[in-house]
Each structure stands twice: as structure tokens, then as C-alpha cells.
Amino acid sequence: MSNLPVRVRFAPSPTGPLHIGGVRTALYNYLFAKKQKGTMILRIEDTDQNRFVPGAEEYIKEALEWIGITLDESPWNGGPYAPYRQSERKSMYMQYAMQLVEAGFAYYAFDTSEELEEMRKRLEAAKVPDPKYNSITRMQMKNALTMPEDEVKEWLNSEKPYVIRLKVPRKEEIRINDLIRGWVMVHSSSLDDKVLMKSDGMPTYHLANVVDDYLMKISHVIRGEEWLPSAPIHVLLYKYLGWENVMPQFAHLPLLLKPDGNGKLSKRDGDLGGYPVFPIEWNDPTTGAKFMGFRESGFLPEATMNFLALLGWNPGNNDELFDNAQLIELFTIERIGKSGSKFDIQKARWFNQEYIKKKSNAELAAYIQPEFKEYPIETLEVICGLIKERVTFLSEIKKEAAYFFNTPTTYDQAVAENKWNSEAAAFIKLWADFVFKIEDFKAEVIKHEMHSLLESNGIKPGKVMQALRLALTGVGQGPDLMTVMQIIGKSETIKRLNHALQTLKVIG
RNA sequence: GGUCCUAUCGUCUAGGGGUUAGGACAUCUCCCUUUCACGGAGGAAACAGGGGUUCAAUUCCCCUUAGGACUACCA
DSSP: OTTSOOEEEEOOOOSSSOOHHHHHHHHHHHHHHHHTTOEEEEOBOOOOGGGOOTTHHHHHHHHHHHHTOOOSBBTTTBOTTOOOBGGGGGGGTHHHHHHHHHTTSEEEEOOOHHHHHHHHHHHHHTTOSSOOSSTTGGGGSSBTTTSOHHHHHHHHHSSOOOEEEEOOOSSOEEEEEETTTEEEEEEGGGSOOOEEEOTTSOBOHHHHHHHHHHHTTOOEEEEEGGGGGGHHHHHHHHHHTTOGGGOOEEEEEOOEEOSSSSSBOOHHHHHHHTSOOBSSOEEOTTTOOEEOBTTTTTOOHHHHHHHHHTSSBOOSSSOOOOOHHHHHHHOOGGGBOSSOEEOOHHHHHHHHHHHHHHSOHHHHHHHHGGGGTTSOHHHHHHHHHHHGGGOSSHHHHHHHHHHHHSOOSSOOHHHHHHHOOHHHHHHHHHHHHHHTTOSSOOHHHHHHHHHHHHHHTTOOHHHHHHHHHHHHHSSSOOSOHHHHHHHHOHHHHHHHHHHHHHHSOOOO
């Protein structure tokens, strides 16, 4: 069993945008597959026709591509076990359900939803602690176990709807060996007779999942912790279908939790906190609602991957910065934590900052080039080198770069009020005339000249530098001013100084 | 309510029968500096509670508490 080739799958359901927690599940599957030289499969679990959301499947594809999770087999690349959409595999499930019925492990049930509801109410009224369709209550319901054989046959031959339910044993200890949690024991009496085949002819998750994992020769099922309670059902199915010896190993991942307060991370949290909880932007086709994505918020895919990988897993030392190849090299299921992780966007921001700093000036220049086409790439590179240490997001680079090319049209109100006084204005006027005379317009020269001018006028640098910055860039902070002047050039410097002198009112 | 899972600084976590309980993010102080950052130095900050087991428990066991998941003809 353990010598089987490693084949893992990520099996999302296209009912909306892929949550960032889902991306992490995909990532762990991917890292494990790559580490074990195995196969990473993506299967679309679209057995619920009512929950189909247009664009959701495309979204999954795009999100995984963006973050850098590559798929060996998928609906889009195909593979030896195609098709990879459960809706396209519809015809494959009934035979296995029939196999279970014939072996006495499943049975037909004919109850209407009203009758089911009635049963629930009755059990609740009787104060049954755990009302469900199970080994006891099934005998009071309308199914093949309680109805005469010919009546059952008649029903099946008619057009009337029916389902197939799993016949959960009454008293049996079911054990699951989870790779993360160890042995988990559940008694069959706490399980209910899950529907396997729905009345629309589609299988439920439980059947489809087990059948497909078997057919696709999945060796390890790595999925969210929300599946742990139904894992005993799946174990039962493997056993009843006679596949116990090829049952995959399970690893149930801890959940991603809200950053503040309690509960698991949800769609809402992003809106409330002003940060993304989705990999890429999602525009809901039905409600028109828009959800921001990591990508659109300026996160780099490699930073997002690194952040996600460390949320619930670590290599066992104090290192935190890993690229894709290193993550693959280091990844093991044993080092995945057992407890849920609160989602901390601050940490994500830090990762992003680190990755931006790691980028070469050339890469960054290429990124902003479309917006500054008319400028030489060398200049853009210098500018990127100057500002990359001070930003968290790519978008900020564009913003910061802008003032190198555009004379400010507005000036930061607060800075103007605090720093633009008569002394500063007087010096800037003086400096504007002085700049004319500087032959070699280089940062070091400019600095030297400015300091001698300041000194000869008995002015402390701190008194005027902020005002000068405001005049040149329109804002109160930024990289070294002397370098800024060098880059924008002598005539532009003078132009900006004069523009500021004309525009800004002297206060005090 | 029932079943199951979980529990180390505010957060992500390392560790593990005997440690000054380590790191990172965030936070605070100082240094650098023309500003904001970056960088450097330092500070504050944790083993949920109660029982066992043991010479010794934060670590192992049990209980409590807290949090989480599940409890559909959804996945």
C-alpha cells in the first residue's frame, strides 16, 4: 500500500471563488506530490447541478496558475483517467451504488422531503438526542427495508423518484488512521444512512469522491478538516466496495481561522478588514458583488505561496523565506500542525515586502515600464532600486515612481502647513538660483553644494529639507532628495522649485 | 444538543520529562538619517485550569474549560 506511486488530488467544487484556504489545501497537495515525485491531479466536483456558478471553474484554473501550482492531470490538460469533471463521469457511479445494493450494504429509499422533515420533528419532540436517518429510524421510513418486495419493484419501474442510502451498521467501531491526527475512532451509531445516489441520478460527494479516488488510483487524500466527520463514511464505502486494501491514506488539514474573534475565515472577513481572502479578484455573476484578490492587491504569487505554506506548516527551524523549489524540498505531512491558524494579513504583507526587495531592479523596471514607456529602462531601473526597499506592494512602486516624471500639481496639505514657512521659502528661492551654477549635476556634488549654501546662510538642514522635498515631489517622504534631483535633472529641478514658490502660500 | 478535532507570547510557530521556553510578524525604546522606509541594537510579551504518573511536568495520562468542524437528496 505504501509502495504505490503517490497520486494526490485537489477536488474543488465550482460553486464560487476558490477561498484562500482552498488554495492552501491545493498547495499542500502540490508540495507533497512534487516532493514525492508523484502526480498532482485536479478534479472538479460538480455533482450538484443547482449550485453551478458560471466562471467558477475558470477562476480555479486562473488562481492556481497565478500562484504557481501546476497540475499534472486536470480537466484542462486531460490525463490518463479523464474525464476530470464529475458531471462528465455521471454514468460511472450507478454501477457501484448497485454493487452496494446487491451486497446488502445500501438500499433504496423513497421518502419525500416532507416525510424526512416530519421524522426529524417527531424525533426532536421525543427528545431523541441525535435525530437522524439511521439503523433504528430507517425501519419506520419508506424504503426497501420496510416495504414489500413487489412494491419496491413497482416503485423502481415507475417514474417516481428514489435515492440509494448507505446501510450503516448499528454497532461498529470505525477507525481512521489520519496522517496528521493519528487514529480517530468513531462509533457507527453516531453516523447516519447517508444518501449515495440522489434522486436526480447524480451521486453525492461521498460516493463520487470514493469512486473517483479509487478509479484515479489516489494514494493520499489531503483535504480540509471539515471532512473529518464524514471520513468514517468513506472508510465504510471502501470496505463495502471491496477496496480496503487500496484505500488512500488520509490527512485532514487544520482550518484557516478569522484573524480576530472566532470562527473560520469567511468571505465577509475580507470586506470587513479591507484585505483579500481570495487569490484573485472575483466578480459574482449573480449578485454583482466584488471580492478583492491577493493578486489585485499587489501581492506577488511567490510571496503568497510562501505565506500560505507557512500557515500551518513549518520546516522545524527558524527559517521562513522559501521559494517554490525549497518548499518542495522541505515539505512533509508530519510537520503540518494540528490546530487551526488565524489568518494574519500583516505577516502576508511582510512576506510581500521581502519578495519585492529580492526582485532585481530590472524585473521591477519591466513591471512599471508600461506606464512610463517614454523613459529609458536604465532610468526606471535606478528609480526602482531607490524605492523598492520602502514599499510593500508592487502598485506602490508605480505610485512612487510617478513623481520622478511628473511635476507635482498638488502638494501634501499637512506637510505644507507644517514645513512651508518663510525661512524655507527664502532658502528654496536661493537654492533655485544656485542650482543654475552647478556644472556636474550629480547627487554627491549637489549635496556638497547645498550644504555649503546652508552653512553660509546659517541654516540647519532640518529646517528646510522637508519643504524642499515638498516642492520637488509634492509629498512628505521618499528617497534621498539629492538623488531625486539628479534623476529629474537640473532644469526640471529649477522648474519645480519655481512652480512650488508660485503655488504654495507662505504660512507664518 | 450529539459526534469528532484542537490548546506555547496579541498572531504564526520551534521545543520537549530537568531549557535563562527559541524565532518571525505586530508593538515599544534607542541608533542611523534631510523625511518615510530599510538596516542595526535592545525591551515588553506565552506553556488555559485542576488532578494524577514521576525525584522532576509546560512536555505523558485523565477531567474541566475554551475554541473549532460536522450534524442536507451541498460539497
